[in-house]
Amino acid sequence: MRSSLRLLAAPVTQPFRPGQRAPTLALLPPIPLYRRLLRIHRKKLGAEERIFGDTYLKAEFRRHRDIENPLHIVGFLTEWQQYAQQLEGDDWKDRKIEKDLLDKMSDQQVGQLYELMQAIQKRGRDSVDEEEEGTISQAIDDATAGIKHS
Template sequence: LGPLYLYRSILRVHRLLPKEMRFVGDQYVRAEFRSHQTVTDKRYLEPFFAQWTSYLDLLRQQTQGTSTFGQPLDSTVVDKLDDDKAEQLLDLHNASTGQADSEHAQSL
């Protein structure tokens, strides 16, 4: 798949997600693809596109009549994340479960 086709396909499948999940997913996809626009090193691009293609395939399967989205994240994968990616994953989890809103409201 070409990068633009992959990007558009992901956004198209996101239309099938619940509103909150679509909003968070669209923002995340846009930010990730935007941050990789200037990358030219294939050592970074190949795994990037492979993971997004895998994500697209998973979403296509999960939007075929099921109401459950996502998959369990292996703890060995989480253990290998650097601090920035771990924080990004936690922010994404909080945003997708609505915890970010409740935490923000409590801090006011």
């Protein structure tokens, strides 16, 4: 009798392996999913990525708070849960958007994605400029300090 209880207590899903899509699990309710996502962001993302991710996450959950269509709710929760599973798997860093998904997006969504890409590229250029500026100003400071000491 005890062995049968132990079998009932064993997990029914296979463990997640990086590189494979995790099996679909029962959908988490919105609040636990939201908390899980914030926790994952805290563990897996850098400071700048985390600020952006948390802000976007909060805005999306607020924007969808009053949705009543069950299909929209299930789709919303499913996508966010898959996002959480991807972040936990660590194979998301070099992934690209699948063409099928891009084809399903509306013109507005593609436009938003393009704006996001431009903002990320601009931020990358700005940080490189700041880094170069810091290096140049440091070299100038070093050179002027050498002149003063001579």
